[in-house]
Amino acid sequence: MRQYFILFIFGLFIAMSSCRTDFDTVASTGDLKFSKDTVYLDTVFKNIGSSTYQLKVFNRSKNDISIPIIQLKKGLASKYRMTVDGMNGNNGKIFNNVTLLAKDSLYIFIETTADITDANPTDFLYTDEIQFDSGANLQQVALVTLIQDAVFLYPKQNPDGTKEKIQIDGKAVDGFYLDENDAVNGNELLFTNTKPYVIYGYAGVPENKTITFEAGARVHFHAGSGLYVGDKASLQINGAVSTTDKLEKEVIFEGDRLESLYSDIPGQWKSVIFEKGSANHSINHLTLKNAVTGLEFRSPSNTIEIKNTQIYNCVEYGILAQNAHITGENIAINYAGLAGLSCVYGGNYSFTHCTFNNNWSGSSQFAVNLSNSLVGASPETNPLTQATFNNCIIYGSTSYEFNLSKNTGAAFIYQLNNCLLKFGSSTNADYQFKTDTEHYNNIILNENPKFYNVSKNQLNIDKTSAAFAKGNQAFIIPTDILGITRTSPPDLGAYQSKDFPK
Incomplete structure (x- = not known):
């Protein structure tokens, strides 16, 4: 009976240890790696929400790190919004002290809802960037969306x-x-x-x-x-x-x-x-x-x-x-x-x-x-x-x-x-x-x-x-669906035959 009690105490100790949240971390040194350097959110109509796009962030080092800040450059005024590893941060714009374990990664999901007036008037692109840390350790991933008026x-x-x-x-x-x-x-x-x-x-x-x-x-x-x-x-x-x-x-x-x-x-x-x-x-x-x-x-x-x-x-x-x-x-x-x-x-x-x-x-x-x-x-x-x-x-x-x-x-x-x-x-x-x-x-x-x-x-x-x-x-209909002149005798169907690219 005594040995079962000892096993129970040992198992309880392991379980409690596995639930630690106070990881020993070091500050990020600007060596994060990203699944892409620019996230292109496909064209959207003004004021209609986009699909959700994904960015993966990697910590290749042997140390658990803390990223002091992950934020949109335009801050709370940005038309983009994010979740970082399931967290919403400050209105989906600013996240403080984000932990990333050694040899691990985190997911950032990005969406946008913007008006045509938010876009650049010459190319109708709305842009921002995700900033990781600041100063000498600053790293950035660009965000680009084409806004279409309608x-x-x-x-x-x-x-x-x-x-x-x-x-x-x-x-x-x-x-x-x-x-x-x-x-x-x-x-x-x-x-x-x-x-x-x-x-x-x-x-x-x-x-x-x-x-x-x-x-x-x-x-x-x-x-x-x-x-x-x-x-x-x-x-x-x-x-x-x-x-x-x-x-x-x-x-x-x-x-x-x-x-x-x-x-x-x-x-x-x-x-x-x-x-x-x-x-x-x-x-x-x-x-x-x-x-x-x-x-x-x-x-x-x-x-x-x-x-x-x-x-x-x-x-x-x-x-x-x-x-x-x-x-x-x-x-x-x-x-x-x-x-x-x-x-x-x-x-x-x-x-x-x-x-x-x-x-x-x-x-x-x-x-x-x-x-x-x-x-x-x-x-x-x-x-x-x-x-x-x-x-x-x-x-x-x-x-x-x-x-x-x-x-x-x-x-x-x-x-x-x-x-x-x-x-x-x-x-x-x-x-x-x-x-x-x-x-x-x-x-x-x-x-x-x-x-x-x-x-x-x-x-x-x-x-x-x-x-x-x-x-x-x-x-015969003289031209096909693409306006190409049909030959005689004509091909069957809507399309005149042509040579395909090799």
């Missing part, structure tokens, strides 16, 4: 403190109607390329009004936000061919997080919804990415023209069309959780020189889905009067990228001409691509289009692609 559009606050709302699908959602005579922003129905736009909530286009996006317009949607084109309203996107990698004339819809970490994350914002009764829509040179559903059409009001458009990284659908009437040329869609293109509840569709690829990391998604029914609708079936695909690529990461969902209660008319298609073997009469000439002509089945870089949404092809020079001249 037009902010958001629901107003009502007198009772609630937010302005609009009705979508019979539900009140945070939103507002754009005003062509707004006292602050002027004409909110005209999106120019002068400044980017940041939208909170759903921005609605009023009845009998047209929203126009000029070439080079940039629109950023906050989480849960979107664009709602209401009854009898119209949308015109007037992008144009760009001559540089900056896509200076492309119209771009994306989320409002500008950091590179967010560049390809799906679901950062909701959707562009075209309500029943909206009409006369034209989309040219639009790049849309990282939404829940990219474009959602709900009626056959008038023909919708979509040209030279790229849609990527959508949680549900790239394009969802319910009984719509769409003419599409040079469209590229990749990564969608359910379907890149889904045309349901009938309608009328014609797609030429389009690339519908779906490399979503799942097993049940499609590149293209066609249906003439809709559960819960009245009636549940509606005629699919036309669904034509000419000189297209329909491909992806699953074995079956093309899906037909027929209901005998309504017409179902479709045809694929000169298309490259990925589809596993099937005895179903609807998928007899070589013998069913009523629906399929010159189908290239299960051959690799050899896209340049699918993971980066680069769906270009070269001369080794199975889609090279396999198009029908009768369906």
